[in-house]
Amino acid sequence: MAGRLGVNSFYVFASQGKHVFATLSDRLTSTFKNLRSKGRLSEADIDATIREIRRALLDADVAVSVVRDFTGAIRERSLSSEVSSALNPAQQVVKIVNEELVSILGGASRPLQFAKNGPTVIMLAGLQGAGKTTLAGKLALHLKSKGHTPILVAADLQRPNAVQQLKVVGERAGAPVYAPHPGNMGEGATPGLSAGDPVAIARAGYETAKVRQHDVVIVDTAGRLGVDAELMKQASDIRDAISPHEILFVIDAMIGQDAVATAQAFAEGVNFTGVVLSKLDGDARGGAALSVAHVTGRPILFASTGEKLTDFEVFHPDRMASRILDMGDVLTLIEQAEKAFDSGEAERMAQKVADGKDFTLSDFLVQMQQLRNMGSMKKMLGMLPGMGQMREALDNFDEREVNRIEAIIQSMTPAERENPKVINGSRRARIAKGSGTTVQEINQLLQRFDGAQKMMRQMAKAGPAGAAMPGMGKMPGVGKRAGARQPKKDKKLTPQQRAALARKKAKEEAQGASAPGSAFGVKQDVDPASLQLPSGFDKFLGK
């Protein structure tokens, strides 16, 4: 339970990145840290930056050849006046990288192509274990929800019981499966050899779809290696037999340097028209997406993000770019948070903090209610940076516990909500009675709320950069035994870390104290208008 962990451990959790190396933005920041004194970027500075970007890309499994081309292009752009004349070159370079990534990843994004008349044929191809059969089900469900009537064709006669698997998947998706041949199963099966003729089955499947008037045919094929000439020939035979409108190449997001060779082999072998990235719910950074898109020039159409049939989405190039660069999926969080709180509330809150007014219990109540109206509070909180590490605590979090907090606050008078300091002993007893809780619980809430208020005040002073996380680190321990544990938790920070934090904070404070509107850490050294950022990306740059 998070309560028992205390906030200090929250801070520690938040700081433990899942990657051994610091994030790209972090590394770039350190590369550029002495830049301000120099005034402008030298070529050596750019080279240092390019090295960091190269490393980040390689760590994300982007193919070596692609990294080479890519960094070459970045270097060229970075050397132009576009960067050297910018006031914040580090961010400018990151922005260029991001733009280039997005343009490769999503340059030619498009929806599925459908046939003008007759059934649309979609063929799936890929390595063994890439997730083709599962994807067939997901795609069927997706198309069904759009009003199509898909039929699945089982042309994987190679892997034992693949046909069986497709039947089950089809049943779950509510789509019929054309499987005249049982494939490799039972006593007489020979793994490694195709049990029947997949070409004939694919053709018959297409004919069946026409007769039964299905408007989409999804053909699941056996997994094959790029170097297996015989199976590649078979795949192209299947293609020629059914002339598919879309050939989707399914590739595992975890794949490494081999992505290029594989993608090229499949591009030559079956000439796929689009890419589907599978297993994107893992923690791989998925540089393969970039490699494949760059090498073949084919668009990535979908991403598969879980084991359930509904875990299937249209590909978001911008998010993938952030992920490859290890910038975190903050955009999704921001999007969700924006959905959860109406803009009025966010603005009011921002204004309040900026004006140095205190965060009150009634604000808290309203925010909590709005958040809950959005659905799962768990999900939202889980997206906070660092909260991924607290999954266990989150899983144990019972959303109904929020009701009790709500009850406590609702048992207070408006004056008490505005100024919790007036709540004395007898008021506490009254509130406890009114909300059906104990005085202790009220004490706890008030104590924690006091900490939160302090945090917000710090934010107002230093900007959230200085206060949000380090401030949380300093909050009074929460939970029943947190007080006793606190000294131990503190030890988790090494002296260097503490020193670095202090430095960081001092720096942020120095910056934050300038100019009006800096309350939220809005840095004045970039003119965002001049950057012409892609929408959403400016959020990284402090505006």
Added chain:
Amino acid sequence: MTDLLPYLVPTLVVLSGLGYAGFVRSKRSSRGPQEGPQSIERDTVVTGDDSDLRDGVGEESEPRSAGPVHTPDVPLPASGRMARLRGRLAASGSPLGQRLLAILSKDHIEESDWDELEETLLMADLGVGPTTELIDALRTRARVEDIREAGTIRQIVKEELLAIVDPTLDRTLHLDRPESADEVVPPAVIVVVGVNGTGKTTTIGKLTRVLVADGQKVLLGAADTFRAAAADQLQTWGQQVGVETVRSDRDGADPASVAFDAVRTGRSTGVDVVVVDTAGRLQNKAGLMDELSKITRVITKEAPISEVLLVLDATTGQNGLNQARVFSQVAGVTGIVLTKLDGTARGGIVVAVQRELGVPVKLVGLGEGPDDLAPFDPEQFVDGLLGVSAS
């Protein structure tokens, strides 16, 4: 969790408003210092190499303690004193020393040779960290020892890699049936784990054939109750060699109970080996990893687990290290099966895995055929990494 709400909720609001940028930045920058100790550790590794050089130059390349002698036959550099001086300069790390070194010793090997070597290693999925370390150490060594041939360097790289992979490591499967005071000797238990689609079931199928050919009595446990038709797939493999499969009669049953039943059945029927198949799971899904730890826990109630094999796909990139790390924590992996090595992928990630976790690769999968499973050959593997065709 409720204790944190007063902090988290306003934080979210602030995020949704103007303030998130700073928040993001602070979170990011706060990570920086935490990385400190780790990168220091990393540095020490490199320094280790350097000190090796420092000590080794005079009396000529003292082999590193582990593994085979990597340069037993490098001739003493002609100018012994010069080499020693360079060695000291290289190790000192002072800017002056470095500059002197640069003057005293020219880099005889072309920059493009280094680049090519680096790319070869990177393309084998060795990872940036290990590659850079290896190349840097070699560069220093090449200067100190006055190596002029790119070919020699390649040879040394091979030896170094081989030393990391360590051919002397025990790579056999431990299938001795545990001693027991009871009359019934429990079977050896192999649990096969891994992320989705790496080839766990196929590996078990092939492994079963090997075990059967070896005269062992085998029983399969289909604890993959999640993926459609996984149990059928396993059963098909088993039937070919006359091996029974214990499975649940419905999809979605508790995998731990299926595993337990399999081991218990194995025990009562007196088989030698029980192989338990588990569902593929991504290592970042906490719930599924808990399920896995429950499976192993429950099995040990009936018989100790002899081997936990992690199936890694050779095409996997840097994420493979995360996979190995998490699965080791949860299930105590004792060996790795590197599958799909018959393609163009070279599986260099296992070098990093073995270096960090000390878990050896025991078997390799070479195709979909029933007998495409082979013991791991370090030398062939290293040749593969360097793009040398195995002859």
